[in-house]
Every structure is written in structure tokens, then in C-alpha cells.
Amino acid sequence: MENILLCGDNAGNITKYDVTDGMIVDQIPWKGEEENKIYAMDYTKNGRHFAAVGLDGIVRVYDDITMKLTQESDPFKSGHGGHSNRVFAVKFSNEDSNLLVSGGWDNSIIIHDLREKGPVNAILGAYICGEALDFKGDKILSGSNRMDKQLQIWSLKTTNLLNNVDWNGEGMFKDREKCRLFCAKFMEHTDSGKQFIVAGGGITNELRIFNSELNPIVNVGGFSRGCYT
Numbered sequence: 001m002e003n004i005l006l007c008g009d010n011a012g013n014i015t016k017y018d019v020t021d022g023m024i025v026d027q028i029p030w031k032g033e034e035e036n037k038i039y040a041m042d043y044t045k046n047g048r049h050f051a052a053v054g055l056d057g058i059v060r061v062y063d064d065i066t067m068k069l070t071q072e073s074d075p076f077k078s079g080h081g082g083h084s085n086r087v088f089a090v091k092f093s094n095e096d097s098n099l100l101v102s103g104g105w106d107n108s109i110i111i112h113d114l115r116e117k118g119p120v121n122a123i124l125g126a127y128i129c130g131e132a133l134d135f136k137g138d139k140i141l142s143g144s145n146r147m148d149k150q151l152q153i154w155s156l157k158t159t160n161l162l163n164n165v166d167w168n169g170e171g172m173f174k175d176r177e178k179c180r181l182f183c184a185k186f187m188e189h190t191d192s193g194k195q196f197i198v199a200g201g202g203i204t205n206e207l208r209i210f211n212s213e214l215n216p217i218v219n220v221g222g223f224s225r226g227c228y229t
């Protein structure tokens with residue numbers, strides 16, 4: 001994947017570009033009868049496959065070398081319900097490339113297992129409107145586009161809510177206006193190994209960093225528009 005940029009567009013096409021010269025390397029043109037738009041994509045840790053989601057609510061997995069569709073997450077095959085609305089985020093597990101999660105406007109996070117060829121479980125209560133899902137071990141991080149309980153951590157194994165992360169906390173940001181989230185991510189400091197959460201969004205147009213105790217410690221604001229990634 002070196003020097004390669006993978007893009008999805010509002011016509012449903014997926015295109016690979018060589019970033020050194022801007023030339024198209026390969027493309028998957030959208031050929032479906034219904035309109036589709038690509039809102040998010042993610043690679044497996046080994047880079048062999050990637051998933052794409054969008055307007056039609058279907059999670060599709062492709063082979064990165066052949067650019068061929070290898071699987072559509074099918075609720076009828078796995079026996080669990082899928083998405084009923086647009087999907088704005090998809091994320092593979094870094095520990096098991098068979099597992100991925102997706103989320104969007106239907107207030108649910110769907111857990112998929114490629115071995116089961118479809119959804120295997122669901123978490124209700126997260127309203128995802130951007131790049132606001134992440135994996136770390138058994139933990140799933142979600143960022144919802146709402147004014148309260150917008151940053152949450154869930155258990156992959158039990159689907160239970162583990163933490164509601166207080167956006168403002170009890171410290172220096174206590175009395176500030178809250179944020180509707182568009183993005184959220186687990187982060188690890190390269191040198192120290194310390195764990196952080198980074199999240200951002202609109203209304204207040206800011207980005208905030210939380211420490212391992214889930215307290216807000218850094219705020220970056222002043223954006224003219226929302227923080228989307």
C-alpha cells in the first residue's frame with residue numbers, strides 16, 4: 001500500500017491513486033441498479049482486504065490485490081439484523097481481521113464476522129455521523145453526533161456499555177459548551193506507550209484529547225468548521 005491512496009466517491013466508485021504522480025492505479029466502478037455513495041473505508045491490519053460502506057447500508061469487503069468483491073455482509077446468512085440507514089464508519093479489529101464494526105444513522109453499531117458472512121451482534125445507542133468508531137482489544141470506541149453521552153466505550157464481547165466519557169469533565173473544561181462528534185479514535189504515544197482518546201466535532205468546532213483515566217487534558221479549538229477527522 002506504499003504511495004497508494006484509496007478513495008471512495010459520491011457515485012459509489014472506489015479508486016486507487018499513486019500519490020507520487022496522481023495517476024489512477026485501479027478502480028472498482030459502481031454498477032448497482034440503486035444509487036450508492038461511499039462514506040467510509042478501512043483496511044485489515046495486513047492490508048490484504050478493505051471494507052467499504054455508504055448510502056445503501058451494506059458492508060462490502062474487497063481483495064486489495066485483485067480489487068474484487070469477496071463478501072457482502074448478509075444478515076440473512078448470519079441470522080442477525082444489519083443496518084437500516086446510511087453507514088458512516090467501518091473499522092477492522094487490529095487483533096482479528098475477521099472482525100469489523102460499522103455504524104451510522106440507525107443508532108446502532110453492527111459487529112460483523114467474515115467467517116459468518118454477516119452481522120453477528122449489535123450495540124444500540126450510538127448515532128454515528130462520521131469517522132467515529134475504533135477498536136482496541138475488547139473495547140469499541142464510539143463518537144455520537146449529539147450533545148450528551150457522545151463519547152462512549154463498549155465491550156465487543158458482551159456489547160455492554162463500559163464507559164460514558166464526560167466531554168467536559170470536572171476540570172478546566174467543566175463549564176464549556178459541549179460538542180457533537182464527527183470523529184473519535186484510540187491513540188498511543190509512540191515513546192511512552194501511554195493511551196489516549198482523540199475526538200472532535202461540530203457546534204464548538206473543536207478537538208479534544210483524553211488521558212487513560214478518561215479525563216480531558218487538551219483542547220484544540222478555533223476551527224471555522226467542524227472537525228471531521
